[in-house]
Amino acid sequence: MPHRAEKTLKEIENLPGACRVIAVVNQKGGVGKTTTTVNLATAMAAVGKRVLIVDADPQGNASTGFGIPRADRGAGCYELMFDGLSVEDVAVPTIIPQMSIITSSADLAGAEIQLVTTERREFRMKDAFERSANNYDFILIDCPPSLNLITLNALVAADALLVPLQVEFYALEGMTSLLQTIDAIRARFNPELEVQGVVLTMYDKRNSLSDAVARDVRAYFGDRVYETVIPRNVRVSEAPSHGKPVLLYDLKCPGSRAYMHLASEFLKREQAVSSVEPVFETRKAVGE
Numbered sequence: 001m002p003h004r005a006e007k008t009l010k011e012i013e014n015l016p017g018a019c020r021v022i023a024v025v026n027q028k029g030g031v032g033k034t035t036t037t038v039n040l041a042t043a044m045a046a047v048g049k050r051v052l053i054v055d056a057d058p059q060g061n062a063s064t065g066f067g068i069p070r071a072d073r074g075a076g077c078y079e080l081m082f083d084g085l086s087v088e089d090v091a092v093p094t095i096i097p098q099m100s101i102i103t104s105s106a107d108l109a110g111a112e113i114q115l116v117t118t119e120r121r122e123f124r125m126k127d128a129f130e131r132s133a134n135n136y137d138f139i140l141i142d143c144p145p146s147l148n149l150i151t152l153n154a155l156v157a158a159d160a161l162l163v164p165l166q167v168e169f170y171a172l173e174g175m176t177s178l179l180q181t182i183d184a185i186r187a188r189f190n191p192e193l194e195v196q197g198v199v200l201t202m203y204d205k206r207n208s209l210s211d212a213v214a215r216d217v218r219a220y221f222g223d224r225v226y227e228t229v230i231p232r233n234v235r236v237s238e239a240p241s242h243g244k245p246v247l248l249y250d251l252k253c254p255g256s257r258a259y260m261h262l263a264s265e266f267l268k269r270e271q272a273v274s275s276v277e278p279v280f281e282t283r284k285a286v287g288e
C-alpha cells in the first residue's frame with residue numbers, strides 16, 4: 001500500500017479536471033474496441049468533457065471512423081512514440097467539438113518490430129504523455145487486437161482499462177492471458193493499473209445464447225461489468241463508412257442511446273474513483 005504522501009498525490013491527480021488515461025483493450029479483434037472508443041468519447045464530448053482519442057491500431061479504424069482519409073494523416077501515434085513529439089504536436093481536431101484524435105499511420109505497422117530494439121520500449125507512450133500538456137479530461141487509447149508491444153505501451157501509459165467483450169459463445173476466451181498480462185504490467189511497470197470496467201457489446205436479444213453469455217461474464221467479472229449493454233445495431237456498423245460516430249449519424253438509434261448510457265455510467269464510476277475512495281481501494285476487483 002502506498003505511503004501517505006503518495007496516497008494524497010494520487011487523490012489529487014484524480015480530482016475532476018485531471019487527465020485520466022483509459023486504454024480500451026482486448027486482444028481479440030472485432031469485439032467493439034474501436035466502436036466503443038469512438039462512441040464513448042463522442043458521448044463524453046457531448047456532455048462537455050475534453051477528450052483525446054489515440055488510434056494505436058495500425059489498421060487505423062478509429063481515424064477512418066472520423067472520416068480522416070489515410071492520405072490526409074500527418075504525424076500521428078508513430079511520431080508521438082518515436083520522434084519525441086508531444087500530444088500537442090500530433091493531435092488533430094475532429095468533427096466533434098472538444099475532441100481531438102492522434103491518428104494511426106502506415107508507419108505504425110512497423111512500430112512493433114522497431115520497438116523491440118528501442119530504448120525504454122515499454123514507456124514510449126507514457127513518456128510522450130508526460131512531455132505533453134494534456135489539456136484533456138480523458139485520453140482513450142484504441143488498442144490493436146493483440147497483446148503486442150504497442151498494447152503494452154498503452155497498458156503502461158494508462159491509469160485504467162476498459163475491456164469490451166462481444167456477447168458471443170467465446171466471449172471470455174483470452175481473458176486469462178489478458179489478466180495475466182495486466183498483473184505482469186502492474187508488477188513491473190505500472191502498479192496503479194486497474195480494470196475500470198468491462199462492457200458487453202453486440203448483444204443480440206434474438207439469440208438465445210446472449211443472456212447466458214452475459215450471465216457468465218457477470219459471474220466472472222462481478223461489478224466491473226457495466227450495466228449498460230451495447231445492442232447489435234446496424235446503424236452502429238454503418239456509421240464508420242460515413243466517417244461519423246453513430247451518435248452523429250443517428251442520434252436516436254438504439255446503439256447511440258446505449259453509448260450515451262454507457263458514458264453516463266462511465267463518468268459516474270470515474271467520479272467515484274476521484275472523489276470517494278483512494279483508487280488503490282477500488283482496483284482489486286479483478287485479476288487476483
Ligand code: ADP
Pocket residue numbers: 028029030031032033034035036061145201202203230231232233234236237238240255
Ligand atoms: P475492434 O476494434 O475490437 O476490432 P470494432 O469496433 O471495429 O472492433 O467492431 C468490429 C465490427 O463490428 C465493425 O465492423 C463494427 O462496425 C461492428 N460493430 C461494433 N459494434 C457494433 C454494434 N453494437 N452493432 C453492430 N455492429 C457493430
Ligand code: MG
Pocket residue numbers: 033034035057061142143
Ligand atoms: Mg479496432
